[in-house]
Amino acid sequence: MIQTDREETTATVAGAWEPQVIAFCCNFCAYAAADLAGAKRMQYPVNVRIILTPCTGKIEMEHILDAFEKGIDGILVAGCLEGGCHFIEGNLRARKRTDRIREMLDEIGVGSKRLKMVNFSAAEAPAFVRHVTEIVETVRALGPNPLKKSSQKESAVEA
Ligand code: FES
Numbered sequence: 356m357i358q359t360d361r362e363e364t365t366a367t368v369a370g371a372w373e374p375q376v377i378a379f380c381c382n383f384c385a386y387a388a389a390d391l392a393g394a395k396r397m398q399y400p401v402n403v404r405i406i407l408t409p410c411t412g413k414i415e416m417e418h419i420l421d422a423f424e425k426g427i428d429g430i431l432v433a434g435c436l437e438g439g440c441h442f443i444e445g446n447l448r449a450r451k452r453t454d455r456i457r458e459m460l461d462e463i464g465v466g467s468k469r470l471k472m473v474n475f476s477a478a479e480a481p482a483f484v485r486h487v488t489e490i491v492e493t494v495r496a497l498g499p500n501p502l503k504k505s506s507q508k509e510s511a512v513e514a
Contacts, residue, residue, distance in 0.1 A: 374428040374494040376403045378487055379418075381411050383441050385433030387477035392484050399484045400491040403431075410434070411472070412445020419456050423465060426503035429494035431486060432472040439476070446474060464501060468493055 380386040386407050392399065408414055411434030419430055432453050434446040450472055457467035471490055475482040 372499055374402050374491055374499075375426075376400075376429040376431065376487070376491050376494060377422055377427055378403050378405050378431040378433055378490075379408050379411065379414050380405050381434040381440075381446070382407055382409050384435040384439070384475060384477045385473075385483060388433075388475060388480050388483040391478070392480035395480055397480055397484050399487050402491050403487045410440060410442045410445035411449035412440070412442055412447075414449060414452070416452055416456055419453075419470065420459075423460070423469070423500060424502055426500055428497075428500045428503070429469045429490050430471075431490045432470070433483070433486065434472070434474055436474045436476055439474075466497060468497060469500065 378385070378389070380389055386405070389405055411432055414432060419432075422430060432449055434440065434449055437446060440446040453470055453472040457470050460470060461467045471486070471493075473482075473486045475486070
């Protein structure tokens with residue numbers, strides 16, 4: 356069973372910045388692999404929040420851009436192997452979308468490395484652990500999302 360009530364991983368732990376990462380996981384592969392990782396008690400960073408999606412093809416550009424706009428530091432899109440999508444071409448559409456968004460992230464100075472799409476099967480719990488660990492470490496090296504400060508300022512003004 357996946358731990359969805361993980362300890363709050365907001366911006367600071369003992370005063371130090373900690374990356375906040377979302378993993379959009381397809382129900383049929385990535386989420387099952389995450390579930391298996393949990394059942395096997397495999398360790399992965401607590402910075403990752405898993406969002407279950409029926410298929411990566413159901414993740415719209417707005418979902419990803421909105422999360423970055425709100426200050427999330429990194430996003431992993433994890434779906435079925437190519438040719439294995441239960442909605443036939445959902446993961447192929449997701450790949451095109453993430454590639455386009457990665458270009459946009461470079462254009463606006465956020466950086467394409469903060470978004471990654473990966474494909475693996477339901478049995479690949481180690482792949483899930485490896486990919487989430489990699490994106491957390493990549494984002495940690497990049498530092499906080501540059502949009503975070505402006506989104507926090509806007510929130511303060513609205514309050
Ligand atoms: Fe898994 Fe489409 S059903 S990516």
